Amino acid sequence: MAKVPVQFTLNGSEKAEFVDSGTTLLHALRDKIGDTSPKGGCHQGSCGACSVIIDGELRLSCLTLAETCDGAVISTTSGLSDSGVLHPLQRAFLDTFATQCGFCTPGMIMAAKVLLDHTPNPSRDEVVEALSGNICRCTGYEPIIQAVLTVARSNSQNAA
Amino acid sequence: MALALQTFATVKDANAALKAAGTRYLGGGTLVVRAANEGDVSVSGLIRSTEPSLSTIAVAGGKVRIGASVTMAAIARHPDLGTLAKTARAVGGPAIRNMATVGGNLFAPAPYGDFAVALLALDATVSTDDGETPIETFLAKRDGSRAIVTSVGFTLPPQGGFRFLKVSRVKPKGVSVLSIATVLQQAPDGTVSSARIALGCMADRPVRASAAEKALLGRMLTADGIAPALAAASDGTSPITDPIASAWYRNEVLPVHLGRLLLA
Ligand SMILES: Cc1cc2nc3c(=O)[nH]c(=O)nc-3n(C[C@H](O)[C@H](O)[C@H](O)COP(=O)(O)OP(=O)(O)OC[C@H]3O[C@@H](n4cnc5c(N)ncnc54)[C@H](O)[C@@H]3O)c2cc1C
Numbered sequence: 001m002a003k004v005p006v007q008f009t010l011n012g013s014e015k016a017e018f019v020d021s022g023t024t025l026l027h028a029l030r031d032k033i034g035d036t037s038p039k040g041g042c043h044q045g046s047c048g049a050c051s052v053i054i055d056g057e058l059r060l061s062c063l064t065l066a067e068t069c070d071g072a073v074i075s076t077t078s079g080l081s082d083s084g085v086l087h088p089l090q091r092a093f094l095d096t097f098a099t100q101c102g103f104c105t106p107g108m109i110m111a112a113k114v115l116l117d118h119t120p121n122p123s124r125d126e127v128v129e130a131l132s133g134n135i136c137r138c139t140g141y142e143p144i145i146q147a148v149l150t151v152a153r154s155n156s157q158n159a160a
Numbered sequence: 161m162a163l164a165l166q167t168f169a170t171v172k173d174a175n176a177a178l179k180a181a182g183t184r185y186l187g188g189g190t191l192v193v194r195a196a197n198e199g200d201v202s203v204s205g206l207i208r209s210t211e212p213s214l215s216t217i218a219v220a221g222g223k224v225r226i227g228a229s230v231t232m233a234a235i236a237r238h239p240d241l242g243t244l245a246k247t248a249r250a251v252g253g254p255a256i257r258n259m260a261t262v263g264g265n266l267f268a269p270a271p272y273g274d275f276a277v278a279l280l281a282l283d284a285t286v287s288t289d290d291g292e293t294p295i296e297t298f299l300a301k302r303d304g305s306r307a308i309v310t311s312v313g314f315t316l317p318p319q320g321g322f323r324f325l326k327v328s329r330v331k332p333k334g335v336s337v338l339s340i341a342t343v344l345q346q347a348p349d350g351t352v353s354s355a356r357i358a359l360g361c362m363a364d365r366p367v368r369a370s371a372a373e374k375a376l377l378g379r380m381l382t383a384d385g386i387a388p389a390l391a392a393a394s395d396g397t398s399p400i401t402d403p404i405a406s407a408w409y410r411n412e413v414l415p416v417h418l419g420r421l422l423l424a
């Protein structure tokens with residue numbers, strides 16, 4: 001099958017790859033580019049483990065074809081830490097025990113990040129809604145909600 | 161299985177490419193790419209068009225036209241489409257809503273198709289390059305439809321004239337047990353002068369509750385007034401049975417939820 005060229009910005013660096021037409025972004029990121037932070041849980045759009053941010057919007061990389069991302073700006077959890085210093089969401093997930101097996105964590109963090117980017121001080125209901133497409137089999141969700149609210153509270157304190 | 165994707169600048173060229181066997185149009189991909197991931201080999205080629213009109217929303221003089229590639233998230237945040245925001249937000253979680261298109265929702269089999277239920281109540285028309293089709297006719301014939309849907313159009317009902325309810329077991333996001341949309345008009349004395357009621361999950365695709373619509377005419381929106389409509393709500397339905405609910409259960413709870421929506 002003919003390969004197609006795809007170029008996009010991933011976590012601030014330019015990437016150019018040849019992929020098989022019809023390759024999902026999840027496959028391209030993990031198996032071609034080597035960013036294994038998005039996880040393949042269900043490949044059906046149901047679990048959210050593959051969530052990434054494309055041009056500022058949360059998307060499911062398992063249902064997105066890589067070719068449709070040509071020219072896009074993509075963020076994944078692997079791009080969040082800065083020179084080894086964890087992003088506040090990553091820190092809060094560790095501190096509140098919001099991660100156990102960790103499989104859902106990169107998707108949860110992307111969903112939380114996109115929420116906080118648009119709504120820095122969300123209500124609990126807004127956090128629950130923002131995470132509603134992401135499944136966690138370990139934590140029972142409460143620590144994850146608390147992690148996001150912790151970051152939100154420190155955002156609002158910093159803004160005050 | 162690899163799927164070749166072809167992208168065309170115009171709907172016309174994309175329609176021509178869709179004539180090839182094994183091809184399917186790609187909207188947001190939430191159903192069609194999922195099917196490919198699950199091993200559906202009936203589709204070998206995906207076709208899409210990037211024509212800008214497919215992604216536009218136009219609201220003027222109470223008339224609305226929504227391009228087929230417009231997503232649920234774009235509808236939910238549009239300042240002039242507040243009436244439909246609740247329906248758009250009822251589709252999937254945030255990531256699904258950023259991908260799921262209006263065009264794809266018209267083809268989504270039950271338990272999906274919540275937005276199409278609203279469009280059916282709104283008596284929308286569905287446009288392709290061949291012209292406009294009333295949504296009811298379109299839905300009935302959709303399995304044989306090959307032409308790209310370019311937009312849907314409808315007239316916004318007066319304030320409060322449109323109601324929507326989705327019943328799901330998982331909150332805040334969950335697949336429908338059923339969904340109901342109504343467009344009602346009331347005479348000055350409060351009696352119902354016209355009614356359109358559309359149901360999701362009560363067949364393999366959105367259907368109208370015609371018997372309930374008739375039974376509402378001339379009635380007040382009170383518990384007594386709506387009783388005949390509720391008694392007729394399940395007439396002619398053939399609900400789906402899936403892991404969410406059985407057909408029997410859906411028929412049992414339909415009058416309860418329709419009653420709540422009508423009395424809301
Ligand atoms: C986890 C999950 C949760 C979901 N929850 C809901 C829900 O709560 N409610 C709901 O209604 N749906 C739900 N869906 C189903 C789906 O996301 C929506 O119905 C969506 O609107 C489908 O649109 P799409 O653009 O993604 O369709 P696609 O997958 O791109 O296409 C679906 C079908 O429609 C055809 N098609 C798409 N656009 C056009 C067009 N313009 N012209 C002609 N044919 C076209 C395609 O060829 C294909 O056959 C869910 C899906 C998933 C994976």
Ligand code: FES
Nearest residue numbers: 041042043048062
């Ligand atoms: S792997 Fe994409 S939603 Fe589960």
Ligand code: FES
Nearest residue numbers: 100104136137138
């Ligand atoms: S931590 Fe294991 S799935 Fe969420």
